[in-house]
Amino acid sequence: MMKSIPKSKTGINGLDEITEGGLPQGRPTLICGGPGCGKTLMALEFIVKGATLYDEPGVFMAFEEKADELSANVASLGFDLEKLQRNKKLRLDYVHIKASEIEETGEYDLDGLFIRLGHAIDSIGAKRVVLDTIENLFAGLSSQGILRAELRRLFQWLKEKGVTAIITGEKGEGALTRHGLEEYVSDCVIVLDHRIINQISTRRLRIVKYRGSIHGTNEYPFLIDEEGITVLPVTSLKLDKAVSSQRVSTGIPTLDQMFGGKGFFRGSSILLSGSAGTGKTSIAANFANETCRRKGKCIFFAFEESPQQIIRNMRSIGLGLDQHVKKGLLQFHSFRPGLYGLEMHLAKMYRLVKKFKPHAVIVDPITNLVSVGLLNDVNSMLLRLVDHLQNEGITLMLTALNSGATEHIDENVSSLVDAWLLVRDVETDGERNRALYIMKSRGMKHSKEVREFIISSKGLNLVDVYRGPEGVLIGSAREAKEKEAMANGKQNGRGHFRAPANKIR
Amino acid sequence: MKKEKDSGFEADNNDGDPFVFRLYVTGASPNSSRAITNLKAFFEKYLKSRYELQIIDVYQQPQFAKSVDIIALPLLIKKFPLPERRLIGDMSNSEKIFKSLNLVS
Numbered sequence: 001m002m003k004s005i006p007k008s009k010t011g012i013n014g015l016d017e018i019t020e021g022g023l024p025q026g027r028p029t030l031i032c033g034g035p036g037c038g039k040t041l042m043a044l045e046f047i048v049k050g051a052t053l054y055d056e057p058g059v060f061m062a063f064e065e066k067a068d069e070l071s072a073n074v075a076s077l078g079f080d081l082e083k084l085q086r087n088k089k090l091r092l093d094y095v096h097i098k099a100s101e102i103e104e105t106g107e108y109d110l111d112g113l114f115i116r117l118g119h120a121i122d123s124i125g126a127k128r129v130v131l132d133t134i135e136n137l138f139a140g141l142s143s144q145g146i147l148r149a150e151l152r153r154l155f156q157w158l159k160e161k162g163v164t165a166i167i168t169g170e171k172g173e174g175a176l177t178r179h180g181l182e183e184y185v186s187d188c189v190i191v192l193d194h195r196i197i198n199q200i201s202t203r204r205l206r207i208v209k210y211r212g213s214i215h216g217t218n219e220y221p222f223l224i225d226e227e228g229i230t231v232l233p234v235t236s237l238k239l240d241k242a243v244s245s246q247r248v249s250t251g252i253p254t255l256d257q258m259f260g261g262k263g264f265f266r267g268s269s270i271l272l273s274g275s276a277g278t279g280k281t282s283i284a285a286n287f288a289n290e291t292c293r294r295k296g297k298c299i300f301f302a303f304e305e306s307p308q309q310i311i312r313n314m315r316s317i318g319l320g321l322d323q324h325v326k327k328g329l330l331q332f333h334s335f336r337p338g339l340y341g342l343e344m345h346l347a348k349m350y351r352l353v354k355k356f357k358p359h360a361v362i363v364d365p366i367t368n369l370v371s372v373g374l375l376n377d378v379n380s381m382l383l384r385l386v387d388h389l390q391n392e393g394i395t396l397m398l399t400a401l402n403s404g405a406t407e408h409i410d411e412n413v414s415s416l417v418d419a420w421l422l423v424r425d426v427e428t429d430g431e432r433n434r435a436l437y438i439m440k441s442r443g444m445k446h447s448k449e450v451r452e453f454i455i456s457s458k459g460l461n462l463v464d465v466y467r468g469p470e471g472v473l474i475g476s477a478r479e480a481k482e483k484e485a486m487a488n489g490k491q492n493g494r495g496h497f498r499a500p501a502n503k504i505r
Numbered sequence: 506m507k508k509e510k511d512s513g514f515e516a517d518n519n520d521g522d523p524f525v526f527r528l529y530v531t532g533a534s535p536n537s538s539r540a541i542t543n544l545k546a547f548f549e550k551y552l553k554s555r556y557e558l559q560i561i562d563v564y565q566q567p568q569f570a571k572s573v574d575i576i577a578l579p580l581l582i583k584k585f586p587l588p589e590r591r592l593i594g595d596m597s598n599s600e601k602i603f604k605s606l607n608l609v610s
Contacts, residue, residue, distance in 0.1 A: 093571055095574065095576060096574050097574075097576055101591055102577075102591050102592070102593055103590070103591070103592045103593070103601055103602075103604075103605040104592075104593055104594050104598075104601070105581075105592050105593065105594035105595070105596050105597065105598040105599075105601045105602050105605075106536075106539075106540075106543075106594035106595035106596055106597035106598050107536050107539070107594055107595045107597070108536060108577045108578060108579065108593045108594045108595065109531075109534075109536060109577065109578060110576060110577055110578075111531040111534070111563070111578045112529070112531075112563060112570055112575035112576045112577055112578045112580065113570075113575075113576045113577075115531070115563050115564065115567045115570045115575075116567070116570035116571055116575060116576070118567070119567035119568065119570060119571070120571070137576070140576075141576075141577060141593075
């Protein structure tokens with residue numbers, strides 16, 4: 001039975017989760033990738049977070065960027081390197097080495113580097129060290145033999161010093177790093193990657209190796225924004241979260257009725273799919289309205305319309321969403337799907353959810369995301385979103401547009417969600433009506449009927465369709481039947497009606 | 506090594522001010538000891554007494570490692586006359602030293 005080795009938390013969002021606690025403590029870790037993949041930033045964030053969150057001072061030795069450039073580059077992330085240096089939490093050291101300026105006249109060693117690093121470590125009691133990118137030494141010094149032997153000695157020395165170190169390396173041809181650093185650093189190797197897919201940049205991270213520890217082996221998307229690096233783990237895949245049996249109203253009494261009279265489970269996820277113009281956004285807006293009416297908070301992510309558009313449009317069905325916005329209960333966030341990659345969208349959502357702590361989240365519609373990523377990626381993103389919100393006990397409503405072009409994303413997503421509502425167009429007798437039914441609703445009694453779904457200036461309503469000898473009637477045909485029945489003062493023979501449910505309640 | 510070097514070192518230092526060198530070493534490590542011996546012999550041969558050599562043990566004064574930007578040792582820096590030159594190694598290759606110190610006129 002292998003005991004898990006001691007680890008140092010990186011403090012980088014998500015990275016500690018996929019490494020099950022951080023980087024191997026007191027040992028060097030190699031982070032490699034191509035130019036611009038974010039390795040310097042990741043290493044620097046490790047140092048900064050160590051100094052600010054875990055009281056572990058750090059030394060950052062840069063072999064490429066100038067120290068002052070580095071400070072300027074990360075100031076936008078809110079890392080105040082100057083202050084950390086003043087408080088003896090950080091030592092920045094820029095190593096300048098140029099082949100053209102140095103003449104080699106015989107045997108030498110890298111004792112200078114050892115002394116320099118040792119002095120920096122001792123001067124602030126550093127627990128963390130970054131060497132970024134030490135491979136540049138190979139360009140500055142010509143004797144490969146000496147360098148290799150000295151690097152081996154350096155990594156051994158770092159272990160003896162007991163510092164948790166990150167060594168960054170440039171991606172090489174056919175090898176992880178250009179000069180085979182992985183040969184010396186064998187405890188933990190992380191590869192970063194920066195690809196452009198469909199003209200949208202995607203950053204990914206993979207732990208290639210982590211000796212003595214379990215770790216996630218997938219490629220994890222990560223992003224860099226004004227808050228530094230966020231790695232997005234496919235959150236805990238253990239299906240062991242607490243579930244609520246509390247119910248929340250959908251905002252449409254007749255729809256609540258279909259869900260056993262009480263509505264959705266709190267913290268569950270609901271998929272609402274249908275063809276264009278079937279009122280998906282209206283149902284979602286009703287749910288948002290209801291959540292806010294009960295003093296809950298709601299975030300509405302809109303990928304199609306601007307908040308103003310939604311508010312205006314929903315006013316036409318009797319919803320005053322702007323009052324909830326004013327009270328700070330409702331937040332709209334509209335973005336064009338193509339604005340960022342999927343990961344960025346997901347991370348933005350995480351952030352906003354974390355900040356606002358809503359009771360309900362609406363994403364309208366998820367199908368637009370397919371324009372940004374491949375169907376598989378969209379699914380995995382939604383899986384993470386569903387998972388994340390479920391863990392937080394937040395009710396999630398997703399809408400999806402049904403059409404051939406979207407490859408039936410609703411079917412793919414339906415296994416992730418707890419309830420699936422379908423709205424369909426029914427064309428009969430030259431008129432178009434909407435029919436709604438529940439495809440599934442886990443863990444509760446629910447209606448199996450198809451109901452006619454009516455949108456009017458008074459709001460949304462569901463009424464029973466007419467089933468009679470003439471078949472199923474909907475729309476004006478149903479209304480005519482209804483009137484006929486009313487005139488007869490009794491229920492029509494074999495056909496049956498139930499009074500509209502909202503009148504009962 | 507070329508013969509004519511025996512007499513000629515006059516490069517850009519005709520005014521008689523002595524050359525100024527700093528040699529950074531690490532204690533009495535083999536490379537360091539060799540560098541000191543080699544360098545002294547070299548200077549005696551080509552510069553006679555017209556040089557100043559300051560030897561600094563970086564172990565004793567580690568702060569120099571950063572301020573002087575040291576990585577590889579032993580390190581010889583020519584401080585005067587300008588331009589500053591940097592040489593690393595045990596100073597066994599006197600031809601290279603000769604060239605890079607600009608001693609050939």
